[in-house]
Amino acid sequence: RNLFGPDRYESEELVELLSNENRVTKETPPTFIFHTTEDQAVPVENAVRFYSALRTHGVNCEMHIYQKGRHGVGLAQTDPVLSSWPARLEDWLRTNAYLPGLPN
Template structure:
């Protein structure tokens, strides 16, 4: 990517809040790589499809402001919102990001794990059709944008099964992607500067950003 490109950063927070440490410090790191970046305050404590509409509008706005390519980088529930923008059908021209970086993402709304994000986004009694239509692994198609995913095997809040489901879907669809799983690190570690092993994700992501087309 180049300074003419832009990455929208979506902090996590179970669709109830937005974690500060997954916002401004991450945008600063991206700018240090020479990539334009800003934090997106997508709506929380609101139901689907409001977060998706917000991300799509922000992608379109970044293009209107002159960005040649627009990426999304999200953490946890923010990664789910970013992934919805990357994979869900129905995007208007200019609303779909060109690449996605998903950090310990909430992927499946059909799993029992991490019910908080699911209930905040689609309610506690959502039927299976709605849960499927908001599960990233069920939305991936061959034209999905290149994707970088990382997770930790020690994550108990959003188990690594979520990342594996997405990796399988991306592989099955032939979508260019990288998937990295580190053994240690609790959920919500952000830039992971103090977590040996997982701290490598930033260098891996930076190298991927320099290669992705």
């Protein structure tokens, strides 16, 4: 609903159609999810449902939920806790050998 604004949605069917968790298939690419509980624009529950759908379809995925942080924190380089997420992503990429030339 936040993506296009509340006035753009005329039906719950459209909301369901555009919900990430409803679009997952076994062909969905491996997915790394980083979210915060304090995000007021996209509820963390959306990320949890998406993660659950990925797992249900056998998609390789990893999720990290941080307690603090607004929507759009980006790289969060100045936050001592949130700034750790790029290292978690790198760990995941290494563990799964997703980047050629990156040692596991």
